[in-house]
Amino acid sequence: MRIQYDKSKAGRVYRPMRDQFWKPVVRDGLLLHMPFRRGTIPQFSAAEATGLATEGVDADGTRRRWEEDGFIEQALANTARITPDGVLVEGARTNVCLRSDEFDNADSWTISGGAADITITEDEAVIAPDGGSSWKFQSNVDVSDAVQQICGGFTDGAIATASVYARAGTAAEFRLALWDASGGTVFRADVTFEWTAGVLSVKTEAVGTGGVEALPGGWYRAWAVSATNITEANSNRIQIWANSASDEAYQYFWGAQAETGAFPSSYIPTVAAAVTRAADDLQIDNIAEAHIQAAAGTILIAATPQVDGGDLTAEAYLLEAYGGSGAQVILSVKTDGKYRAPLWNGSATVCDLASDTLSVKGVTNVVAVSWEDANYRLYVDGSEEDNDTTGDMASTVGTPIYIGRNAAGAKHAFSKMDHLLTYNRPLTAGEMLVQSDQIAAWVAG
Incomplete structure (x- = not known):
């Protein structure tokens, strides 16, 4: 050898x-x-x-x-x-979430209530799970807004999973969702996660099921699994809701993923197109x-x-x-x-x-x-x-x-x-x- x-x-x-x-x-x-x-x-x-x-x-x-x-x-x-x-x-798995680590890229990501509601900044001081920069989401108003994108490429008629890496700041919680915007505007998955002294846990599962995995450096991977099958022809969105009871609350995110399957696979980075990791x-x-x-x-x-x-x-x-x-x-x-x-x-x-x-x-x-x-x-x-x-x-x-x-x-x-x-x-x-x-x-x- x-x-x-x-x-x-x-x-x-x-x-x-x-x-x-x-x-x-x-x-x-x-x-x-x-x-x-x-x-x-x-x-x-x-x-x-x-x-x-x-x-x-x-x-x-x-x-x-x-x-x-x-x-x-x-x-x-x-x-x-x-x-x-x-x-x-x-x-084999495919991440259909584009620019999975570029939350400030307007070509893929938008803010549901308007760009002024959440400030997204790259933070080099808070090291992401890959050793690079993380992304700071700061609420500017006392409302709940989603950082979101439309994802195409799910397997039609199958369960799907959304996931994201998160690290505590001053915000108390966030939601992770898969939203079918054209199928009667229904949530396929909608899970709220809460921070307690820097520890992340599932708070509520409004639709589907959620999970959390603790990782080094204070990071967690959070995921939400759809309760019903995805209709690929519809406008399916992954949403990260930066919930806040007051403005200026913040938390950190990195590495979003949306994939067909009933559980999250290991992270697959994307840029301008979906990426498939072969088996x-x-x-x-x-x-x-x-x-x-x-x-x-x-x-x-x-x-x-x-x-x-x-x-x-x-x-x-x-x-x-x-x-x-x-x-x-x-x-x-x-x-x-x-x-x-x-x-x-x-x-x-x-x-x-x-x-x-x-x-x-x-x-x-x-x-x-x-x-x-x-x-x-x-x-x-x-x-x-x-x-x-x-x-x-x-x-x-x-x-x-x-x-x-x-x-x-x-x-x-x-x-x-x-x-x-x-x-x-x-x-x-x-x-x-x-x-x-x-x-x-x-x-x-």
Whole structure:
């Protein structure tokens, strides 16, 4: 394995060399590797490995990721988005909110009550999540006005999500909304957030549902999910209502996003046009190197979901060891938010294991499955949660192992993935607990 030390992040970040991809090493039946968060990752698909693909390109030709210093930074296209908590894997998303970080740009943003009601100024003293300037919204009158824009490009007949980064000032609250201005002037989402000693929380959910995520530097990401489907032909607006009980109250914003989907994905910066971030693609192509076999084996992986499992609209795959007409081993999260491990023999189901543990946004779980003929077990954080003693696996298993998605390139996990381990035998209950605890310690440390 070759790695490149990034001197700009002394002592913290390692990245894979662009011309050499990580190859797993098998010792005593164990697939060994350094933690993902140190920059060692499964090899990409052939197209990405040759640098020919253009997947994951933001408007400025880069991807975004969180670094250990707490800032969103740029990652080169066609490389994994390595974060302190693992490799971020998401499905394709499009930010249809234009000039997402240019709130003073009149070509995209307007103020509902008129430009005099809210003063928007770039503030270099309050550092934004990307290390640049933030935007100060100051109310000039004792009324509620919205900074807004019409967004086109939502998927027709689908749920949508609006999000924005916010930091406390003197204002007590703000609203985030998706407003259908031509469909009977109805709110598809309308959520009020309040500040309490610099801490942001959801105050009321008039329409749809809201959420908040605390970030470094006093920043929060707030989002509002529509209660009803978007009609794309209508005039749909994202609105940030700078609510104020008195004039001259202010607060800070950065990075607006409007997207199709029932939860927010990672931030996608835009300028004059909508930007689509293609789905992440991580896989191990050589099954011999992965040391997976159909007769017996174990797979463990640490996952830190970026969305509550109960908010998923489709099953999300943590991984799939895909053998085509042979054996297939899957770890996933069902739409009820619980972990699942179906094993297939070609198109026939061998077993379908289910856990009682809920997948929760920001909470790391070590999920594992072990198998041998007529002995299949699902573990979460070292504890067995389901088993099956019937059915036979196929005699062969193929490639590749897809990480964070299924073999068809769908059902993405929207999760940070860390520490993939594989064995060519089923671990005992004691071994599973030891390995799960060790992985949890690696992730935490």
